[in-house]
Amino acid sequence: MKRSVYHRLKDLLPQLRGVHGEIARHVIEDPNLVLEMKITDFAKKINTSPASLVDFCKKLGFSGFKEFRLALAQEISLLESMKPDVEKISEVSRDYVRFIIEEVKESLKLVGDDDLTEAATALMKSSVVEIAAYGFDTVAARDLFLKLKQFGFQVNFFENPFLQSISASFLNEDSCLVAISSSHSSRDLLDTVSYAKKANATVIAIAPPSSAVSDLADVFLTVYVKTEVFPEGGFLTRFLQLFVVDMLLLKLFDLDKERFKSLYTHFEEVLRYKRRGDRGVF
Numbered sequence: 425m426k427r428s429v430y431h432r433l434k435d436l437l438p439q440l441r442g443v444h445g446e447i448a449r450h451v452i453e454d455p456n457l458v459l460e461m462k463i464t465d466f467a468k469k470i471n472t473s474p475a476s477l478v479d480f481c482k483k484l485g486f487s488g489f490k491e492f493r494l495a496l497a498q499e500i501s502l503l504e505s506m507k508p509d510v511e512k513i514s515e516v517s518r519d520y521v522r523f524i525i526e527e528v529k530e531s532l533k534l535v536g537d538d539d540l541t542e543a544a545t546a547l548m549k550s551s552v553v554e555i556a557a558y559g560f561d562t563v564a565a566r567d568l569f570l571k572l573k574q575f576g577f578q579v580n581f582f583e584n585p586f587l588q589s590i591s592a593s594f595l596n597e598d599s600c601l602v603a604i605s606s607s608h609s610s611r612d613l614l615d616t617v618s619y620a621k622k623a624n625a626t627v628i629a630i631a632p633p634s635s636a637v638s639d640l641a642d643v644f645l646t647v648y649v650k651t652e653v654f655p656e657g658g659f660l661t662r663f664l665q666l667f668v669v670d671m672l673l674l675k676l677f678d679l680d681k682e683r684f685k686s687l688y689t690h691f692e693e694v695l696r697y698k699r700r701g702d703r704g705v706f
Contacts, residue, residue, distance in 0.1 A: 429495045431634075432484045435610045438559055440483075443472055447480045455500050463489045524663055531664050534646040535671060543643045544675040546626040547577070550600035554625075555581040556588045556616040557604040564630070564665035565604050571673050575687045585612035592616045595625035605631040606647065606661035613637060630668050645672070 433448060440448050450470045451458060458466060467474045474489075481492040516523050547553060553572060557565035562583055569581040582588050589612075592601055601620035605613055617640050620627050629641035638644050647664045677684045 428499055429484065429492070430499055431607075434607055436484065439610075443476050444480050444483060446470065447472060447477060451496070455496055458493055459497055459500075524660065527660055528663055528667060531646075531648050532667055532671075534648050535668060539643060539645055540671055540675045541679065543628045543645060543672055544679055546600050546628060546643060547572070547602075547672075548676065548680065550598060550626070551578060552595060552599040553577050553579040554588070554592050554595060554599070554601045554616075554620065555579065555604070556592065556601060556613055557581075558583070558585065558610055558613060560662060561604045561606050561665065563662050564669055565602075567666055568602060568604075568669045568672075571669065574691045575673075575676070575684060576690070585616070588612070588616045589619050592619040592625070593623060595620050595623040597624040599623070599625045600628060601625050602628045602630065603637050603641070604665060605629070605635050605637050606665070607632075607635065614640070617641075630665055 433452065437448055447470065457469070461469065463474045463477055467477050478488050481487075481489050484492065486492040486495065555565045555569055565581055569579055572579040580591050582591060595601065601617065603613055603617050614636055617627055617629075617637055621640060626643070627641045628643045628645065629635070629637045630645045630647055631638050631641075632648055633646060638646075645668050647661060647668060
């Protein structure tokens with residue numbers, strides 16, 4: 425099944441620069457304009473060249489402008505949804521705390537205890553844990569990295585997509601990859617997951633149901649946003665991801681209380697040593 429124009433644009437938008445970024449902006453702002461014009465007329469309208477338009481379409485995975493326009497015609501309403509809803513933003517801003525509480529409460533009902541147990545068990549059995557995430561999703565990735573590190577896990581997190589793929593390619597069946605995504609999932613993230621799968625590592629996904637990474641994951645922790653503040657921006661998703669990270673860490677404690685109590689005690693001892701300034705024998 426081919427991925428939609430909407431999802432392709434949503435994934436690539438942060439990476440598009442220069443003329444391709446301008447083309448994407450025009451497509452999102454007025455997708456109907458693409459349908460009404462020939463490639464030469466549309467190129468002239470947005471001050472670019474037909475060759476740049478074709479290159480843009482190929483970057484999104486289409487053979488050319490004709491195929492891109494046909495796919496676009498089938499999902500105009502989805503492209504319209506990428507525009508900020510000013511009225512909704514105003515409504516949310518008047519009581520943002522209530523909005524967050526209600527949305528988080530509703531969304532976290534989808535995170536099953538069995539899934540948390542399976543994810544925590546996979547982490548506990550892993551000799552190495554890799555974390556993969558980009559953009560706004562790195563907030564939760566860093567939080568998970570620090571928490572796993574303080575409990576003695578051999579865990580890696582690189583923001584560079586190339587390093588993430590390289591690191592994932594060296595995993596094995598005794599290791600684990602945690603992929604965090606708030607979107608349909610970028611090509612870079614899917615590449616990293618593919619390397620981890622090829623290495624027979626366990627893949628845990630913290631992502632929405634529509635995300636392509638959820639189809640590849642061995643364990644799936646759902647992060648579902650019922651009402652988005654902005655089409656992109658991580659306003660609500662960031663809170664949900666952090667809640668799921670905390671739930672996962674608490675589940676680790678629950679599954680092996682003595683082990684993680686001991687690890688936390690060790691962590692506190694290191695902190696006390698650093699604060700004392702005493703550089704004697706640890």
